[in-house]
Amino acid sequence: MKPPPFEYHAPRDLGAALRTLAEVDGKVLAGGQSLIPMLNMRLAAPAHLVDINRVGGLGASEVTPEGVRVGALARHAEVERAAAHPLLTRALKLVAHPVIRNRGTVVGSLVHADPAAELPAVLAVLGGSVRAARWDTAGGGPVLREVPAEEFFVGPMESALGPDELAVSAFFPALPEGSGAAFEEVSRRHGDYALAGVCAVVTVGADGAARARAACVGVGAGPVVVDLGELGPVRRAGWKAAAALVREATDPEEDIHATAAYRRHLVGVLAERALRNAAREGAAARGA
Amino acid sequence: MTTKLFGEPVQRREDPRLLTGQGRYLDDLGREALAAAFVRSPHAHARIRDIDVGPALDVEGLVAVYTWEDLPERVGRALPLLIPHPALTHGRTAYPLAREVVRHVGEPVVMVVATDRYAAEDACALIEVDYELRKPVVGLEEAVHGAQLVHEDVPGNVGAHLVQEVPAPGGHGAREAIEAAPHTLSFRLDIERSASMPLEGRGVYARWDGRDLRVYSSTQTSTSVRMAVAAALGLPLPQVEVIAPDVGGGFGVKIVHPWPEEVLVPWAAMTLGREVKWAEDRREHFISSAHERAQVQHVRVGFDDEGRVLGLDVSILHDHGAYTPYGIIVPIVTSTQLLGPYRVGAYRVEFTAVYTNTVQVTPYRGAGRPQGVFCMERTMDKIARHLGKDRTAVREANFIRPEEFPYDQGMIFQDGRPLIYDSGDYPEMLRMIKELIGWDSFERRPGRGIGIGCYVEGTGVGPYEGGHVQITSDGRVHVSTGLTSQGQGHETAFAQIAAAELGVPIERVSVVTGDTRRFAYAVGTFASRAAVVSGNAIALACRKVREKALRIAADALEADPADLDIADGLVHVAGTPSASIPLSTVAVLANPLRYAFDEEAAKATQFSGTASPDRPPVAEGEEPGLEGRDYYSPIRSTFAAGMHAAVVETDPDTAEIKVVRYAVVHDCGRLINPMIVEGQIHGGVAQGIGGALYERMVYDQHGQLVNASFMDFLMPYATEVPHVETDHLETPSPLNPLGIKGAGEAGVIPVSAVIASAVEDAEGFAVDRMPISPSELFEARRRNRG
Incomplete structure (x- = not known):
């Protein structure tokens, strides 16, 4: 379990990092919580490793009324402690174990795009985005683009980032006024990737009507987002029926840990729990 | 024996060293040694047509590459069959490096020695082995079917077949006794594969000074490694010394010897005149060491109105993997220890040990007992359910009474000696466990169940x-x-x-x-x-x-x-x-x-x-x-015993299984140190929880172990292991001067039986297959409740 040979780059600034990525067929190393095991098991064999840990300016997170922008080097644990976004904070507590959260990065987890991971679902349910940068060789400078979540997660372990691109930050929009959020999952052991999980945002309007949106993990090629739309008055919303809609939107696969039927069943159970919890919180926030 | 030290909970003196990183394990030694790595078979069953080491020769730091053909005759011999048995008519062992045929994924094919492990693995990745694929035999049913053979000269894939019969006092055999019994039941039980998984894998480090060979091995038996290495290398015994440094867990897998690496690394050190070391990595441990547990059992039992067993007939299919270096100890232990604390009217047990194209099976903590206890305790629960009796009452009705010791079960145990229990007090132990768990006052409701399991463990073999x-x-x-x-x-x-x-x-x-x-x-x-x-x-x-x-x-x-x-x-x-x-x-x-x-x-x-x-x-x-x-030198084994009970809750929606209480009453004779015994029990229960709810080795039809990492082979974390409540009973062994019995394996033995008993109680349908996951419980609910 030793990695195959690779060339190691440790750029000191963003420009150098982007230039390296433009020049070589490289893989970005941030927290390394997925990449290093994959290297050691020789499941990945990049010729170049671009370690961005020394790049200045990527660690900061920015909180505005619009939402939280998390820098590429912000660790799970830092973002969790900052508690700037209730759903993000809740989801981070479900990510693996404290030791992994001390090193792993939020943006790295998004780029890794594991369909069973929590953070892609959070970004997707909130309609957030990832900011990607690449080096424009002709122009001699960095070029940025903002990739919305629905375009970012392309498939299992596959994001929309180009080989020369670096995800420099991710933006998690703030919950609308009168909103509640919840993340429910079942994993085999504490901290494991979920067999199935559902995060939900329920927004209660000034009229008391609830709108809901959910995203599921572990039951599709990426986060499965279901916009449930308007569900009527929050006190009388049909959460069971809404949960059934979420369940029907998923098409999970069987693996050694769970049958497809069980996963699908879990989605229904967890969606109802998540929606009810989010609705309770949303109603309280609205004072309804 | 008058001072107070014996029997006191003295704090472990090794812990400050081991817990603060001061331990010296195999890989902490020999920092300057060359590193060995192995090309291992990616196929479950194949003939080796050709090995091309050429592409690896340019790797910087490469020192040597060896295939089986490079080994001297003595070194290249098949590894010893350590424990022969007349019933093991077709015992087979591997070669240190594969000779012509590979029989499981992970079998070593080429040894590479380089200046460090990185270079050695780089070279391994470049070596090209041309395999002619053969159809692998995976799973007990396929092995028994016998259409494909793991070893060409082992018909039907049957390595061993043994029938043991203990007639009732009147002379009736088990089958007659069952036919004549007022009640009979028959059923099938399944236990899946697991493995030892010590924190530290195997490893060996050798130094040769031109005359003497010093070998460090992460082993459970340095003296046996010494004799095995001396024999394999043709060295006089006084010229070989073997040292086990701090060893990070064994659980059975490190009693097998010599491992191929324990022969090859010292041989390479002698051949090269350089220090050589190999430290196993986790993937190697999954696919190249040993597994255990997998059995299918067919049970027939006859009993009277009180639940007393009049006849018991058990037929065991035992998956031995590709080789049998440790003989048939595991199924022998299952067959003999199955009887537990009970006197059974007549007993017949038959096992068939079959080869499959999977990692070999050798003892893992419990060593066949968890399977035997699962069989007997499931049987007790089924009798109770059939008769509408309390499960503990049925057990009580079958117990050997305290005045019956020494009690001869009429069989031959794993040490070749009669299976005679030396001492014990099972009714008292049952009283204690019922009190500890609150059996009689337990409030049963859907999704909440209580279970019990009893066992006797032959310990302290010669x-x-x-x-x-x-x-x-x-x-x-x-x-x-x-x-x-x-x-x-x-x-x-x-x-x-x-x-x-x-x-x-x-x-x-x-x-x-x-x-x-x-x-x-x-x-x-x-x-x-x-x-x-x-x-x-x-x-x-x-x-x-x-x-x-x-x-x-x-x-x-x-x-x-x-x-x-x-x-x-x-x-x-x-x-x-x-x-x-x-x-x-x-x-x-x-x-x-x-x-x-x-x-x-x-x-x-x-x-x-x-x-x-x-x-x-x-x-x-x-x-x-x-x-x-x-x-x-003990005349024969001394028999420890224990009873476990657990309360579980099953989630009506998610089918998650939570162990909310776990209680153990344990009797290992006189206690040297109750704190250490409790630690052993806690560790054993943790492993048992793994076996009951989490761990399984999943092979696909190609013989690939699909969960060969800690990502997918689920061992319980501290968060999954319940608090364990313990109580001790001390019935001294009359066989030895100190009156003690063994405690090392105890904790793990009945856990699958106990959890199955409790889940069954919570759910109301039979649980005959372990481990059980939430997904499996969900599917079982669908089958049983529609």
């Missing part, structure tokens, strides 16, 4: 262990025994025995294990035997030393040895504390000296005037030095 005890002139006591330690707390428990026997403070006692330079005769640490066999050997050696010390002190004090006692390191005349002599001085007197190298030594030199001029300095029949050596 043939022997030895102990050597030396008191030096500084008053320190040096204890050594040949068997090894993998975290059991031997440094503490053996020191307690020595301190108590010799009357010295425990701080003055040090213990060395697993170093053939210090003690060359030993069997090993397995089968819950270390405390029983080495513990008693050390006690006997201490008694020799004590007797000698009293004899010498009596001379010096001009007293009768019978009037002397030792306390706090001082030999004194009973009732006259002032008339005393320290053991350190006795040690000086025990070794007459010519040269005074320090002040203490001066007292033993020829002009010091202490010795009588009329006698030789070392009296006839005496030896110099205050030391002694003795051995303990």
Whole structure:
């Protein structure tokens, strides 16, 4: 379990990092919580490793009324402690174990795009985005683009980032006024990737009507987002029926840990729990 | 045995070292050694057509590459079949490197030696092996079908077949007894594969100085590795020494020897004239060491209205993987220990051990007992359900009574000796466990169940262990025994025995294990035997030393040895504390000296005037030095027992299974150290929870182990292991001087049975297959409730 040979780059600034990525067929190393095991098991064999840990300016997170922008080097644990976004904070507590959260990065987890991971679902349910940068060789400078979540997660372990691109930050929009959020999952052991999980945002309007949106993990090629739309008055919303809609939107696969039927069943159970919890919180926030 | 140390919860003396990173494990040694790595078969079954090492030769740092054809005849022989048995008619073992055919994914094919492990693995990745694929045999059903063969010369894939029959007192066989019984049941049980998974994998490091070979191995038996390596390399035994450094867990997998690597690494060190080391990585441990547990059992039982078993007929299919280096110990243990604390009218057990193209099966903590106990305890629960009786009442009706000991089960145990239980009190133990868990007041409701499981464990198997005890002139006591330690707390428990026997403070006692330079005769640490066999050997050696010390002190004090006692390191005349002599001085007197190298030594030199001029300095029949050596060889195993009970809750929606309480009553005879015993029980229960709810080795139809990493092979974390409540019963063993029984494996043995019992109670349908996951419980609900 030793990695195959690779060339190691440790750029000191963003420009150098982007230039390296433009020049070589490289893989970005941030927290390394997925990449290093994959290297050691020789499941990945990049010729170049671009370690961005020394790049200045990527660690900061920015909180505005619009939402939280998390820098590429912000660790799970830092973002969790900052508690700037209730759903993000809740989801981070479900990510693996404290030791992994001390090193792993939020943006790295998004780029890794594991369909069973929590953070892609959070970004997707909130309609957030990832900011990607690449080096424009002709122009001699960095070029940025903002990739919305629905375009970012392309498939299992596959994001929309180009080989020369670096995800420099991710933006998690703030919950609308009168909103509640919840993340429910079942994993085999504490901290494991979920067999199935559902995060939900329920927004209660000034009229008391609830709108809901959910995203599921572990039951599709990426986060499965279901916009449930308007569900009527929050006190009388049909959460069971809404949960059934979420369940029907998923098409999970069987693996050694769970049958497809069980996963699908879990989605229904967890969606109802998540929606009810989010609705309770949303109603309280609205004072309804 | 009068001082208080024996039986006290003395804190483990090894823990400060082991818990603060001061342990010295195999991979901490030999930093300058060359590193070995192996090309292992990616296929479950294939013929090797060609091996092209050419592409690897350019790797910087490469030192050597070996295939089977490069090995000398002696080194290239098939590995020994360690425990032959007449029923093992088709025993097969692997070659150190595959010879022509590979029979499981992970079998070593090429050995690479390089300056470091990175380079060695790079070279491995470049070596091209051309395989001609054969259809693999995966799973018991396919093996029994026999259409494909794992070994061409083993028809039907059957390695061993053994029928054991114990007729009822009236002479009826089990099948007759079942036919004649008022009630009968028959059913099938399944237990899946798991494995030892020690924190530290296997590993070996060898040094050759041109004459002597020193081997360090992460092993449970350094003396056996020594003999095996000497035999394989054709070296005289005195030229080979084997040392087990700190070993990070064994659980059975490290009792198998020699591993291919234990032959190849020392051979490479000799051939290259360089130090060579190999430390197993986790993937290698998954696919290249050993697994256990997998069995299918077909059970037929006949019983009376009280639930008393009149006849029991069990047919076991045992998956032995690709090879049988450790013989058929596992199914033998299952067959014999299945009977547990019960007297069964007539018993017939038959096992068929079959080969499959999977990792070989050798003992893993419990060693066949968890399967046997699962069978018997499921049977007890089914009888209770059939008769509408309380599950504990049915067990009680079948117990061997305390006055029936020694109780002969009429079979031959794994040590080749009669299966005779030496002592126990099962009704009392049942009373204790029911009280501890609150059996009679348990409030049952849907999704909440209680379960119980009972077992008897033959422990402390022979043939022997030895102990050597030396008191030096500084008053320190040096204890050594040949068997090894993998975290059991031997440094503490053996020191307690020595301190108590010799009357010295425990701080003055040090213990060395697993170093053939210090003690060359030993069997090993397995089968819950270390405390029983080495513990008693050390006690006997201490008694020799004590007797000698009293004899010498009596001379010096001009007293009768019978009037002397030792306390706090001082030999004194009973009732006259002032008339005393320290053991350190006795040690000086025990070794007459010519040269005074320090002040203490001066007292033993020829002009010091202490010795009588009329006698030789070392009296006839005496030896110099205050030391002694003795051995303990048990007549047969001593039988520990335990009963576990658990309360589980099953989620009605998610089918998650939560163990909310877990209780253990345990009897390992006299306790040397209750804290260590409880630690063993807790660790065992944790492993048992793994086996019951999490762990399984999943092979696909191609013979690929699809979960060969800790990502997908789920071992319980601390968060998954319940708090374990324990209570002890002490029925001393009459077989050994200290009255002790083994405790190492106990905790793991009944856990699957207990959890199955509790889940069944919570859900109301039969649970006959372990482990059980939430997904499986969900599917079982759908099958049973529609």
